[in-house]
Amino acid sequence: METPLKSISEYGNTVEVYQQRIVVDEKDILANIFRLGRLSLFFQSLDQATTGYFDPALSVWKTFPKAFNREINKAIEMGGKRRSVDLLTLPIGRIVAQ
Numbered sequence: 001m002e003t004p005l006k007s008i009s010e011y012g013n014t015v016e017v018y019q020q021r022i023v024v025d026e027k028d029i030l031a032n033i034f035r036l037g038r039l040s041l042f043f044q045s046l047d048q049a050t051t052g053y054f055d056p057a058l059s060v061w062k063t064f065p066k067a068f069n070r071e072i073n074k075a076i077e078m079g080g081k082r083r084s085v086d087l088l089t090l091p092i093g094r095i096v097a098q
Contacts, residue, residue: 017079024052024061034076040092044072053091064091 016035021028022043029050031043041054043061051072052063064072068091075090077083 015075015079017076019046022061024050024063032076032080034072034079036075036090036092040090042072042075042090044069044076048073 014037016033018033018035019030020033022031022033023029024031024043024045029045031045031050034042034044036042042052043054044051048069050063051066051069052061054060055062071088071090074083075088078088
């Protein structure tokens with residue numbers, strides 16, 4: 001039987017992809033959510049036109065410039081095991097508008 005402590009520690013070192021309804025810019029959308037351990041939550045709309053992240057300080061989803069769409073899509077495909085694992089350049093930390 002697995003202990004809860006092991007599950008909590010694994011949570012910080014794993015990735016997960018799931019679909020969820022979220023509110024972005026006052027619009028309700030169905031999005032693919034990519035969880036990168038305890039570090040960050042990213043989203044991408046199903047049509048791959050809108051990408052962003054969850055801001056825990058404000059408890060809101062924020063959008064990225066379109067330049068991030070490809071890398072977030074790759075992360076979602078890897079997390080969903082539809083693409084082989086590779087290095088990614090993900091926007092982690094302070095996001096600066098481009």
